[in-house]
Amino acid sequence: MAHAVADHTVTDADLPFGVDIDLVTGAMAAPDRVLVRRASDMKGYYKDAAALDRLIAAGDPVHYEVFEKVIPETYGHLLFCISKLYPGRVGDECFMTKGHYHTVSGTAETYLCIAGTGYMMCKLSDGSCRAEPMRRNRMVYVPPHWGHRSINTGFDPLISFCVYPAEAGHNYGDIAVEGFPKRVFIRGGREVIE
Ligand code: PAN
Ligand code: ZN
Secondary structure (H helix, E strand, O other): OOEEEOOEEEOHHHOOOOOOEOOOOOOEOOOOEEEEEEHHHHOOOOOOHHHHHHHHHOOOOEEEEEEEOOOOOOOOOEEEEEEEEOOOEEOOEEOEOOOEEEOOOOOOEEEEEEEOEEEEEEEOOOOOEEEEEEEOOOEEEEOOOOEEEEEEOOOOOEEEEEEEEOOOOEEOHHHHHHOOOOOEEEEOOEEEEO
8 A cells, every 4th residue: 555645655664563572682573674684794894814714614503683663664654674693702802783974974773682792892983982881671872973882792692772863874995994993802701901
């Protein structure tokens, strides 16, 4: 069904709908899209490139998955997803997402962590950096302009429910070039952020 309202066309995606999400396991019923990133998708992101190559050779494990419903990526809509980052180390560096700025830089995001432990590493293009702890039932707010990446310091999946403006878009290129000022390692059983 499509009908015109004011200055835009309303499609079925503009109809109210519900999604079942298990806030213990993070399972989303009938996601429209599942993004899967494996170790081999993470080349260039970790400090120890040789350790990543060994991990890829040893079976190329899944690093993280993102479960979403398709929503029009236009102003006024909200995108939401479940982000599930598996536990693991590349050398002694904790598994992490690629990280990105939003293409429409002035858009924020909320991450409600429902399981696991880690950090939301946030950075501005001027080099400012903040590591915001993530743990079950803690919500992390990423303000406009802050690049962001999840980092799993634990032994269970780090799972978050994320919501952000639908027009935001993802700018991976600048983060891939700049990197983040800080990384998170586990050394001798202790977290090291440097
Ligand atoms: C999240 C991320 C998700 C995967 O939904 O996209 O955690 O991380 P990368 O996009 O960095 O690979 C989000 O921040 N969306 O805007
Ligand atoms: Zn984002």
